[in-house]
Amino acid sequence: STAALAPQICVVGSGPAGFYTAQHLLKHHRLARVDIYEKLPVPFGLVRFGVAPDHPEVKNVINTFTQTAHSDRCAYYGNVTIGKDVMVKELQRAYHAVVLSYGAEDNQILGIPGENLSTVYSARAFVGWYNGLPENRDLKPDLSSETAVVLGQGNVALDVARVLLSPLDILRTDITEGSLAAIACSKVKRVWLVGRRGPLQVAFTIKELREMINLPGTRPLLDPADFTGLGDVIKDVPRPRKRLTELMIKSALEKPGEKEAARWASATKEWGLKFQRSPLEVLPAADGKQARGIRMAVTRLEGSGESARAVPTGEVEELECRLILSSIGYRSLPLDSSIPFDPKLGIIPNSLGRVQGAPGLYCSGWVKRGPTGVIITTMNDSFDTAQSVLEDLQMGVLNLSNSKEGFKSVRSILHSRGVHPVTFSDWEKIDAAEVARGKLAGKPREKIVDPQEMLQLISH
Numbered sequence: 001s002t003a004a005l006a007p008q009i010c011v012v013g014s015g016p017a018g019f020y021t022a023q024h025l026l027k028h029h030r031l032a033r034v035d036i037y038e039k040l041p042v043p044f045g046l047v048r049f050g051v052a053p054d055h056p057e058v059k060n061v062i063n064t065f066t067q068t069a070h071s072d073r074c075a076y077y078g079n080v081t082i083g084k085d086v087m088v089k090e091l092q093r094a095y096h097a098v099v100l101s102y103g104a105e106d107n108q109i110l111g112i113p114g115e116n117l118s119t120v121y122s123a124r125a126f127v128g129w130y131n132g133l134p135e136n137r138d139l140k141p142d143l144s145s146e147t148a149v150v151l152g153q154g155n156v157a158l159d160v161a162r163v164l165l166s167p168l169d170i171l172r173t174d175i176t177e178g179s180l181a182a183i184a185c186s187k188v189k190r191v192w193l194v195g196r197r198g199p200l201q202v203a204f205t206i207k208e209l210r211e212m213i214n215l216p217g218t219r220p221l222l223d224p225a226d227f228t229g230l231g232d233v234i235k236d237v238p239r240p241r242k243r244l245t246e247l248m249i250k251s252a253l254e255k256p257g258e259k260e261a262a263r264w265a266s267a268t269k270e271w272g273l274k275f276q277r278s279p280l281e282v283l284p285a286a287d288g289k290q291a292r293g294i295r296m297a298v299t300r301l302e303g304s305g306e307s308a309r310a311v312p313t314g315e316v317e318e319l320e321c322r323l324i325l326s327s328i329g330y331r332s333l334p335l336d337s338s339i340p341f342d343p344k345l346g347i348i349p350n351s352l353g354r355v356q357g358a359p360g361l362y363c364s365g366w367v368k369r370g371p372t373g374v375i376i377t378t379m380n381d382s383f384d385t386a387q388s389v390l391e392d393l394q395m396g397v398l399n400l401s402n403s404k405e406g407f408k409s410v411r412s413i414l415h416s417r418g419v420h421p422v423t424f425s426d427w428e429k430i431d432a433a434e435v436a437r438g439k440l441a442g443k444p445r446e447k448i449v450d451p452q453e454m455l456q457l458i459s460h
C-alpha cells in the first residue's frame with residue numbers, strides 16, 4: 001500500500017537545522033512524513049533564543065518554518081526531550097530515518113581560576129537571559145559596574161556588547177520586560193572585547209562591526225597602533241576579511257566625518273577591541289565572590305592569517321572590571337552513549353550528514369558542523385543532509401517495505417512515561433498569548449519564560 005511506501009522520518013530539534021531539513025524532505029519527496037521533536041514547548045531554537053532583539057528582520061525565517069509546520073505531512077511535538085523522554089533507539093524503531101539537529105546547548109569554558117566567580121557569565125547564559133530562555137530566566141546579571149569585559153571577538157560577543165550599550169528603544173522588541181528593566185538600570189558604560197589574537201583573526205563579520213561603529217550614543221575605542229601598517233598586509237587576503245579589516249582601519253586611523261565626529265564627541269558610552277591578550281585568571285574582589293578584574297597574558301602571533309597562534313610573551317596585564325562575559329563559543333553535547341560523538345570537535349562524525357557507522361541516522365546544523373555559521377549556512381548544510389536522506393531512500397538503503405508506525409508508537413511511549421507533547425497548534429496559542437501580552441507593553445511580543453506557564457496556557 002502507499003502508506004507502507006511513505007517514508008516516516010523524524011527530526012530532533014526545531015531550530016533552523018530541524019526546520020530546513022524537514023522543508024527540503026517534504027518538498028522533494030511526495031509522500032515523506034516528517035515529525036519534528038523539540039525539548040522545549042516552543043519551537044525555533046536560536047532564532048527565538050539566540051538572535052538579538054535588535055535583529056528582528058533575521059527572525060522572519062519563522063514564517064517559512066511555520067509554513068513547513070502547517071504541511072499536512074509534518075507534525076511538531078514540543079516538550080519532548082530526546083535522550084530522556086524518548087531514546088534515539090526508540091525513534092529508530094519508529095521511523096525509517098532519524099535526523100539529529102539538536103544544536104549546541106553548552107558553551108566552551110575558559111578553564112582559568114576565578115571563572116566561577118559570581119559576576120562572570122557565559123555569553124550563552126546572558127543571551128538566554130535577555131531572550132527569555134527558560135533555563136536562564138533567573139540569571140540576574142550584575143550590571144552595576146561601569147566597565148564590562150567580553151572575552152571573545154565573534155558575532156555573539158558583538159551582540160552582547162551591543163545589547164549592553166544600545167539605547168533602550170532599539171532593544172524594545174521581543175526582549176523580555178525583566179531584562180529590559182535590568183538593562184535600563186545598568187551602569188555599564190564601557191565594553192572591552194578581548195581577543196587572544198590580532199585584528200586579522202577576529203571572528204565577527206562586517207555587518208555586525210558596522211552596526212557597532214554606528215551605534216547611537218557610543219564611540220569606538222580603537223588603538224591606532226593595532227592597525228598601523230595593516231593596510232599593506234591585507235592586500236592578498238580574501239575579500240570579506242579585507243573589507244572587514246579596512247573598516248576597522250578606517251575607524252581607527254582616519255579622521256571621522258563631521259557627523260561622526262560630533263556623535264563620538266557627545267557619546268556617553270564606548271566600546272573597544274583589545275588584541276593579543278589571553279585570559280589567565282579572573283581576580284576575586286575582597287568579598288571573595290565577585291570579580292574585580294582579569295589578568296591576561298600579552299601574546300605575540302606565530303604564523304599568519306587564520307592559522308596564526310597566540311603565544312604568551314611573558315608580559316602580563318590586568319584590567320579592572322566586575323562584569324565579565326565569556327564568549328568563546330557554544331558546544332554540542334552527546335545525546336546518549338549509543339550515538340557516535342567526537343568530543344574534541346564537538347560534533348557527530350558524519351559524511352554529508354550520514355552519521356558514521358549508523359545507517360538510518362543523520363545529522364544537520366550545528367551538531368553536524370560545529371557551532372559556527374549563520375542561519376543561511378545552517379540552511380545549506382541541512383539541505384545537504386536532507387539530500388543524503390533522499391538519496392538513501394532512492395537507493396533502497398532505507399528499507400521502506402519495513403513499515404514503520406512513526407508517531408503512533410512514540411505516542412504510546414510518551415503516554416506511558418507521562419509526557420505530554422505540545423503540538424504546533426498549541427504553540428500557536430502560546431504565540432497568540434505572547435503577542436497579546438506584548439501589545440500591552442508596546443512590543444511585538446512578550447515572551448513567556450516559564451515552561452509551566454506555557455503548558456498551563458494550553459491546559460496540559
Ligand code: FAD
Nearest residue numbers: 013015016017038039045046050082102103365366374375
Ligand atoms: P539551534 O538553533 O540551537 O536549534 C536546536 C534545537 O534543538 C533547539 O530548539 C533545542 O531546544 C533543541 N534540542 C536540543 N536538545 C534537544 C533534545 N535532547 N531533544 C529535543 N530537542 C532538543 N544567525 C544569523 O543568521 N543571524 C543572526 O543574527 C544570528 N544571531 C545569533 C546569535 C546568537 C547568540 C547565536 C548563538 C547564534 C546566532 N546566529 C545567527 C546563528 C544561528 O542561530 C545558527 O546558525 C542556527 O540557529 C543553528 O541552527 P541549529 O538548528 O543547528 O541549532
